[in-house]
Amino acid sequence: MFQAEVLKDFTRQVFLSIGCSQEDAELASTVLISADLRGVDSHGIARLAGYVRLFDHGRLNPTPKIKVVYQTPSTAVVDGDGGLGLVVAPKAMEIAMEKAALVGSGWVSVRNSNHFGIAGYHAMMALEKDMIGWTMTNAGPLVAPTYSLDKLLGTNPIAVAVPAGEQPPFVADFASTAVAYGKFEILQRKGLPAPIGWAQDAQGQPTDDSNAVRKGGGLLPLGSDREHGSHKGYGLGAIVDIFSGVLSGANFGPWVPPFATAGFMGTQQAAGLGTGHFVGAMRVDGFRPVEEFKADMDKWIGAFRNARAVEGHQVLIPGDPEREIERVRATEGIDLLEPVVNSLVELAGRFGLDFDASMARES
Amino acid sequence: MFQAEVLKDFTRQVFLSIGCSQEDAELASTVLISADLRGVDSHGIARLAGYVRLFDHGRLNPTPKIKVVYQTPSTAVVDGDGGLGLVVAPKAMEIAMEKAALVGSGWVSVRNSNHFGIAGYHAMMALEKDMIGWTMTNAGPLVAPTYSLDKLLGTNPIAVAVPAGEQPPFVADFASTAVAYGKFEILQRKGLPAPIGWAQDAQGQPTDDSNAVRKGGGLLPLGSDREHGSHKGYGLGAIVDIFSGVLSGANFGPWVPPFATAGFMGTQQAAGLGTGHFVGAMRVDGFRPVEEFKADMDKWIGAFRNARAVEGHQVLIPGDPEREIERVRATEGIDLLEPVVNSLVELAGRFGLDFDASMARES
Numbered sequence: 001m002f003q004a005e006v007l008k009d010f011t012r013q014v015f016l017s018i019g020c021s022q023e024d025a026e027l028a029s030t031v032l033i034s035a036d037l038r039g040v041d042s043h044g045i046a047r048l049a050g051y052v053r054l055f056d057h058g059r060l061n062p063t064p065k066i067k068v069v070y071q072t073p074s075t076a077v078v079d080g081d082g083g084l085g086l087v088v089a090p091k092a093m094e095i096a097m098e099k100a101a102l103v104g105s106g107w108v109s110v111r112n113s114n115h116f117g118i119a120g121y122h123a124m125m126a127l128e129k130d131m132i133g134w135t136m137t138n139a140g141p142l143v144a145p146t147y148s149l150d151k152l153l154g155t156n157p158i159a160v161a162v163p164a165g166e167q168p169p170f171v172a173d174f175a176s177t178a179v180a181y182g183k184f185e186i187l188q189r190k191g192l193p194a195p196i197g198w199a200q201d202a203q204g205q206p207t208d209d210s211n212a213v214r215k216g217g218g219l220l221p222l223g224s225d226r227e228h229g230s231h232k233g234y235g236l237g238a239i240v241d242i243f244s245g246v247l248s249g250a251n252f253g254p255w256v257p258p259f260a261t262a263g264f265m266g267t268q269q270a271a272g273l274g275t276g277h278f279v280g281a282m283r284v285d286g287f288r289p290v291e292e293f294k295a296d297m298d299k300w301i302g303a304f305r306n307a308r309a310v311e312g313h314q315v316l317i318p319g320d321p322e323r324e325i326e327r328v329r330a331t332e333g334i335d336l337l338e339p340v341v342n343s344l345v346e347l348a349g350r351f352g353l354d355f356d357a358s359m360a361r362e363s
Numbered sequence: 364m365f366q367a368e369v370l371k372d373f374t375r376q377v378f379l380s381i382g383c384s385q386e387d388a389e390l391a392s393t394v395l396i397s398a399d400l401r402g403v404d405s406h407g408i409a410r411l412a413g414y415v416r417l418f419d420h421g422r423l424n425p426t427p428k429i430k431v432v433y434q435t436p437s438t439a440v441v442d443g444d445g446g447l448g449l450v451v452a453p454k455a456m457e458i459a460m461e462k463a464a465l466v467g468s469g470w471v472s473v474r475n476s477n478h479f480g481i482a483g484y485h486a487m488m489a490l491e492k493d494m495i496g497w498t499m500t501n502a503g504p505l506v507a508p509t510y511s512l513d514k515l516l517g518t519n520p521i522a523v524a525v526p527a528g529e530q531p532p533f534v535a536d537f538a539s540t541a542v543a544y545g546k547f548e549i550l551q552r553k554g555l556p557a558p559i560g561w562a563q564d565a566q567g568q569p570t571d572d573s574n575a576v577r578k579g580g581g582l583l584p585l586g587s588d589r590e591h592g593s594h595k596g597y598g599l600g601a602i603v604d605i606f607s608g609v610l611s612g613a614n615f616g617p618w619v620p621p622f623a624t625a626g627f628m629g630t631q632q633a634a635g636l637g638t639g640h641f642v643g644a645m646r647v648d649g650f651r652p653v654e655e656f657k658a659d660m661d662k663w664i665g666a667f668r669n670a671r672a673v674e675g676h677q678v679l680i681p682g683d684p685e686r687e688i689e690r691v692r693a694t695e696g697i698d699l700l701e702p703v704v705n706s707l708v709e710l711a712g713r714f715g716l717d718f719d720a721s722m723a724r725e726s
Contacts, residue, residue, distance in 0.1 A: 072646070075469040075649035179592065205675035242663065253666050253667065283438070287439075288610065300616055303515065307508070
């Protein structure tokens with residue numbers, strides 16, 4: 001087991017090694033490791049080597065000049081100058097919160113960025129200021145809209161964080177697909193099939209092949225098929241793409257560059273600049289007194305948490321599972337898969353850093 | 364077949380008969396019949412008798428003083444004073460658009476309202492001003508969150524309207540459930556079962572009983588079950604509820620009053636005032652020049668519309684199906700089910716209005 005601080009410090013040193021500033025390396029490592037702490041392993045240190053590959057391929061600017069290119073009192077477009085999404089997104093969120101402080105809400109569409117880690121981190125920045133936080137991002141095309149054979153959307157997540165009073169905050173953070181791609185990678189490693197409703201094959205038919213996406217198939221939108229509302233999941237992913245990509249002047253739809261997957265690193269036709277995000281903040285007291293709102297959020301959370309549940313289960317509040325994992329991992333540490341440990345050993349060798357792989361759990 | 368103008372004029376006269384002003388009756392009838400025109404039959408004139416029942420039970424104020432009770436430059440809470448949601452929601456949207464004109468975006472949470480018709484109408488108001496429109500509303504509890512036996516959320520729809528250039532606009536308008544309740548009513552009339560994944564029974568188990576919701580079961584969130592992401596549909600419905608209900612001081616969760624169903628008309632415990640909505644508008648040129656944005660939206664729409672499709676299907680843009688129905692119904696007229704025609708004949712009798720039921724298609 002690796003302590004979060006150890007992983008964060010190593011991540012920080014890797015980002016320093018590719019030329020990031022002290023401030024940016026600190027922020028990026030905090031955001032990246034927050035994913036491991038919250039149990040979103042696919043978006044944490046497992047991607048560190050991928051960010052370095054982006055740098056190697058000239059797709060990552062370690063010293064970006066992040067700037068507001070257009071704004072009104074409550075809206076802005078930020079150009080990330082090709083910097084780490086892990087840095088660009090929280091800086092855009094700071095701008096959104098400054099606007100909210102002044103005029104009630106702030107909404108920032110971001111272009112020329114790349115993968116920003118977990119959406120929830122950025123939305124949760126709003127909580128300590130008694131604001132509601134919104135985050136969305138587009139991503140490389142893996143998802144086939146309803147009836148499409150072509151992959152036109154990313155897993156395009158949405159996160160919304162809402163402060164409460166005595167209760168912990170409400171934090172919804174989910175992809176607009178039936179499942180995230182990481183679920184397939186787990187099945188692939190184990191040689192297991194996938195449930196019907198997660199993916200389609202190259203002919204657009206239901207499949208249980210956990211390798212379907214690599215074979216010309218696609219992930220399915222939330223809802224899985226038309227009869228169960230896949231057009232709604234497609235609509236949701238489309239809204240995320242339009243707000244993140246079209247509104248900012250980033251790439252959108254099939255033109256969004258993939259993260260850092262071998263075979264996808266080459267140049268491709270572009271519709272805009274880099275990956276797009278959309279972040280926003282609303283002051284709770286732009287609507288009603290904070291204490292009244294928080295008392296009602298506590299009542300809301302209580303009603304849901306105390307609902308009668310299916311035998312052997314309980315009704316969870318969005319954010320509960322991640323909070324529970326964070327509680328455990330903050331003390332017991334974080335377990336990493338062998339390929340992830342190997343990728344960190346390799347990075348340590350390349351940059352002359354210390355990394356004690358012996359902390360890995362024997363598998 | 365009934366011409367839309369005939370239905371609209373009759374609706375206007377009914378709203379005048381219960382005491383609405385000329386202006387409100389005109390607006391309410393326009394909004395209501397827009398649902399019939401767009402093919403959302405469950406939210407159109409089929410509900411007219413329900414609005415009158417709300418009035419009969421003292422739950423509808425025909426002469427509301429709609430007012431802003433709190434605001435910042437980009438946010439507000441509007442109190443609908445118990446008026447028709449068909450009137451309150453577009454007036455709240457006007458306020459959101461005024462704020463957007465001044466500071467880039469405007470966001471209005473609404474309390475003390477009731478059913479507002481189709482969400483898409485209000486979002487689409489933004490289009491002619493080159494703004495992006497957002498609408499949400501909560502509704503009476505019919506939906507069981509993941510693992511819950513209790514019904515805690517309404518079908519809580521979201522609509523987002525985005526202007527394009529040469530292409531027609533993007534208009535997503537969908538409930539946060541696998542299907543709308545109206546789909547069950549159709550199956551009930553025909554005595555048919557429902558697909559698994561639409562509802563659960565009173566024990567929280569999958570069921571194909573199209574009467575399950577009446578027997579203690581519940582509608583399922585978009586995603587249908589945990590394995591296919593029902594916790595995401597639940598999260599989406601929860602966001603709609605919090606933005607519409609908790610942020611405004613309306614009812615929320617299990618406390619949201621039902622529309623006008625017999626047996627649900629009595630007083631019940633309240634957590635706030637009436638039903639809640641959330642509407643918003645963002646100026647496109649709060650982000651980038653309108654012509655650039657519209658050119659990219661056309662490119663977005665073109666890429667999706669021209670995608671390779673499953674045999675016998677095509678990839679649709681959100682808003683396409685409703686637009687096609689509206690094109691047909693605007694000329695050919697609107698067909699109404701016999702129970703709906705009967706309800707209109709009854710209203711005509713009660714208020715001494717003319718209604719020519721002979722225009723109904725023979726069934």
